[in-house]
């Protein structure tokens with residue numbers, strides 16, 4: 001029987017656990033290397049994984065330096081923040097492993113869509129025909145991705161967002177909770193679309209856009 005190993009810790013670990021459980025996939029280990037800094041109102045990792053005990057075995061916490069891959073394991077990244085790119089690099093420098101694509105059984109992924117390794121698709125999300133999701137794209141709960149839209153690697157799309165068809169979303173883009181993007185847009189790498197925004201124009205790389213219709217607020221381009 002396969003087991004899921006999650007690299008890194010964050011607030012969305014319980015969503016990953018939930019989705020794994022719905023796929024009859026036990027989570028055996030959390031491997032820590034670059035844990036996200038717990039913020040105000042975050043739930044401590046120990047407390048979080050203990051709460052899973054009612055539904056399965058509590059996973060072991062292992063440091064990356066002490067970790068060795070095994071044949072019965074599937075792998076996924078735990079954090080959804082930009083630290084994920086560094087984490088993937090650190091893992092692939094040490095180990096030759098493939099990442100798993102984890103889809104909630106209550107999501108609908110068109111058979112004409114293509115999902116790269118490491119993609120997560122949460123419950124009640126719909127990925128349209130011809131859509132392509134790059135490596136480690138994180139699609140939270142209740143999201144729709146329109147037909148023929150490409151979402152670049154490491155982008156995250158938060159609950160209840162709707163992305164129209166025929167668009168190109170760059171790499172490392174965040175589409176926050178409840179945002180709407182009309183069709184045929186080009187969104188630059190590392191752009192951040194604020195909660196509830198309605199995007200009706202193309203967006204430059206690294207721009208934070210907020211409001212209805214979405215307007216430029218500031219640059220959030222990560223430093224090189």
Ligand SMILES: CC(C)(COP(=O)(O)OP(=O)(O)OC[C@H]1O[C@@H](n2cnc3c(N)ncnc32)[C@H](O)[C@@H]1OP(=O)(O)O)[C@@H](O)C(=O)NCCC(=O)NCCS
Nearest residue numbers: 140158159175176177192193194195196197208210211217
């Ligand atoms: C964009 C976001 C990160 C705020 O960014 P920030 O850099 O902390 O921005 P600030 O709070 O300093 O606000 C900067 C300005 O933008 C405005 N603003 C921020 N977020 C806004 C939003 N979502 N809609 C409209 N205006 C917003 C603020 O009112 C402020 O305006 P001002 O300059 O006129 O005072 C936040 O709104 C957001 O969308 N978070 C993501 C939520 C999410 O999806 N979480 C995951 C849930 S699972």
